Amino acid sequence: MKPFQFIGPAASGRSDNYSAQRLVNYYIDVGAGKAAGQLIGCPGRALEFTLTGTGCRGFYKVSDTVCIMVCGGFVYSVSDTYAATQIGTVADDYAMVSIACNGDDVLVASGGVLYSMSLSGSVSTVIASDVGSVDSLDDYFVATKTTSNTYIWSDYQTATFDPLSFKADNSANDLLMGVKVARRTMYVLGTKSVRAWYDSGTSADIPFSRIDGSVFEVGCIAKHSIAEMDSVFFLGGDDKGAGAVWMIAGGSPMRISTPAIEYAIAQWPDKSDAEAFTYTDEGHAFYVLSSTSGDETWVFDVATKEWHQRAYLNSTGQLCRIKPRCHVHFAGKHLVGDYDSGAVCEYSLDVYADNGDPLPAIRACETIQAGLSVQPTTTLELDMDIGYGLNTGQGVNPQAMLRCSRDGGKTWGNSLWASFGRMGEYSARCRWNRVGGGRRMVLR
Numbered sequence: 345m346k347p348f349q350f351i352g353p354a355a356s357g358r359s360d361n362y363s364a365q366r367l368v369n370y371y372i373d374v375g376a377g378k379a380a381g382q383l384i385g386c387p388g389r390a391l392e393f394t395l396t397g398t399g400c401r402g403f404y405k406v407s408d409t410v411c412i413m414v415c416g417g418f419v420y421s422v423s424d425t426y427a428a429t430q431i432g433t434v435a436d437d438y439a440m441v442s443i444a445c446n447g448d449d450v451l452v453a454s455g456g457v458l459y460s461m462s463l464s465g466s467v468s469t470v471i472a473s474d475v476g477s478v479d480s481l482d483d484y485f486v487a488t489k490t491t492s493n494t495y496i497w498s499d500y501q502t503a504t505f506d507p508l509s510f511k512a513d514n515s516a517n518d519l520l521m522g523v524k525v526a527r528r529t530m531y532v533l534g535t536k537s538v539r540a541w542y543d544s545g546t547s548a549d550i551p552f553s554r555i556d557g558s559v560f561e562v563g564c565i566a567k568h569s570i571a572e573m574d575s576v577f578f579l580g581g582d583d584k585g586a587g588a589v590w591m592i593a594g595g596s597p598m599r600i601s602t603p604a605i606e607y608a609i610a611q612w613p614d615k616s617d618a619e620a621f622t623y624t625d626e627g628h629a630f631y632v633l634s635s636t637s638g639d640e641t642w643v644f645d646v647a648t649k650e651w652h653q654r655a656y657l658n659s660t661g662q663l664c665r666i667k668p669r670c671h672v673h674f675a676g677k678h679l680v681g682d683y684d685s686g687a688v689c690e691y692s693l694d695v696y697a698d699n700g701d702p703l704p705a706i707r708a709c710e711t712i713q714a715g716l717s718v719q720p721t722t723t724l725e726l727d728m729d730i731g732y733g734l735n736t737g738q739g740v741n742p743q744a745m746l747r748c749s750r751d752g753g754k755t756w757g758n759s760l761w762a763s764f765g766r767m768g769e770y771s772a773r774c775r776w777n778r779v780g781g782g783r784r785m786v787l788r
Contacts, residue, residue, distance in 0.1 A: 350709045350726075350787070351381050353650040354642075356753070357604035361711075364753025364786045367652040368663065368706040371628065371645055379727070386654055387625070388695030388703050389667070392679065392688050393426045398436060400681025400688065401454070403672035404443035410463065411674045412450055414441045415686045419452060421463055424675040426688075432461035432468035440568040440619050440669065442522070444480040449503035451485050453478040458487050460503045471505055472496065476567055477522035481530050482543040484551060488520040488532065495523060495532055497551070511550065513539055521564040526572045529555070531592060533564040533578060538597060560597050562590060568619035569633060573646070577631045579609070579618050587615055589633065589644065600644055605651050612638030621671045623678060625693065632668070634683075639664045657702050667699070696739075708788040711752055724787065725775035731765035741766055744774055750782025 351372060355365040370383040397416025404412040409424045417436035420428040434441065435455030442453045445463075451471070452459045458475035459468045476490040485498035485505075496510045513520075516537035524531050530541040530552065540558035543551055562580045564570060565587075569579035575593040577600075580586070587609040589601035601609070609615065614637040622631050629646035632654070640663075641654045655663035668680030668691065678691040689699055697703055726744065733742045744764055747756045760779075765772035 348709070348712060349380075350707065351379075351383055352710055353602075354652050355602070355604045355710075356708070357607040360753040361784070363604070363710065364708055364749070365710050366706055366708040366788070368655050369653075369703060370705050370707055371630075371643070371652045372648050372650050373628070374648055381648075383707060385693070385696070385705050386652075386703075387678070387691045387693050388697050389680065389689035389691055389699040390695045390697075391699055392677070392690050393428070395420060395428060395681075395686035395688060397686045399438060399683050399685060400670055401436075401439070402441040402443050402452075403670045403674075403679065403681060404445060404450075405672050405674050406445050406447070406463070411672055412443055412445060412452075413672075413681070413688070414443065414452060414454070415681070419450070419459075419461060419468070422674075426675070431463060431466055432459060434459050434468060442477040442479065444478045444485055446480065446483060446485070446501060446503070449485075451478045451487075451503060453487060456490060471503070476520065477524075477570070479523050479525045479530070481525045481528065482551075484543070486523050486525075486530060486552075488523045491519065493518060493520055493534065495520060500551075508549075511552070513554075515539060515554075515559045516561070516563075518563060521567040522570045524570050524572045524576050526574060526576050526592075531576050533567075533570060533576075535565070536563040536582065537561055538564070538592065540592075540595070555595075558595065560592075562597055566616050566618040568617075571620045571622045571631060573622035573624065573629055573631065575646075577620065577622065577644075579615065579620075579633065587612075589631075591631075591644075591646075600649070602651060605642055608640070608642065609635075609638075619669060621669065621680075623671045623673065623691075625678065632666075632671075634665045634669065636665070641666045655704070656698060657704050663704070706788065708753065708786055710786075712785040712787070713752075713783065722779065723775060723777050724779050725773060726764070728764060728774055730772050730774065731768055731770035733766040733769075735767060746776050746779075747788045748779060748782070749786040749788070750780070750784065752784035753786045756788065 354367040369386040374381040395415035401414045419432040437455040458471045478487040483501045518534035518536035538560040540555045541552045544553035566579040580590045612635045617636040620633045631644040634641040667682045669683035680691045746760045764774035
């Protein structure tokens, strides 16, 4: 078979006949190699330690030796040796939390309540109710109210909130969904708009001023989808439609979801339960968006501007949303917390299992078609890393599975297996003979 473009993004939308491309637990890497790009397997998980609680809800790195972790209703201070000390309790609504810290005071917004506690203490204090999120800017804590267009802030370098330290933002007359600080700009996200503020230092009573021309007419529809990584990401919408993913970069929002991704999001029963985290690894920056009701995970790679899917293979053999819901780079490792347990795992490209479970990786290529003529296919060979089998166990003779569709991805043939080399067999070839042909061939 002549060479063809096997690498590509997840791009299966409303019509499989148009595109049946899938990319599951792979992402695209583009560099100065012999081809336009390569597929890299997504990270696996290896258990590091387990916290007590119903599920991990948020991580926050305070320093190289201290990390705040919330699991269920418990707030822990975790050392770089993974010694966990409970420093407080919060309401447990099973949703993600937001965390801010000034070096000693820890603030957690959980279950609609804002709590304060000390890194060296063990008691939580309720600061305010009706609070959806918290962040910090220039030694001020800032929190958003959930039933109004108001945000509040603390006194300078303390966790004390003056009852008069609040601001009602009437620019869009909407409810606030959250606050997120990126590059010393405070983005206040509402249901209809996003506003950008900064610490102007012009008034001791009101330290923040809105940046001129920074009211963006797109709102947030899922408060836990808000995440920061130099830019601010969120699942948004406006009065024209909802279900697009936005990134605020360079001062203005940019729509980063493709029609195929927005089609997938449109199938979610409840878009408001989406939640996200961000992380960077080996030159790639990822926004990881999961849906509870849709039970799936989609990931945007800022480096390539491409999307891929990540999935966990459950006990019934179904692909569903990944287990990680929060992330922190701490103690020299990427750590992620499970949404349904207290498991804290290393998230690494050098781990090839999903906390002991299989980690499947799937690529369905673009349709191979020339008009409606039958395309003959005799032999298929993959150009891939060869000869990296394991010494013992299941991966001694690693295998790749091929299934062919001859009708544009509607139906699939039998599974065909090929080895891609035992350990040290670097000259082996991963190939299938007598594949057959079709008018609209898709190889998976």
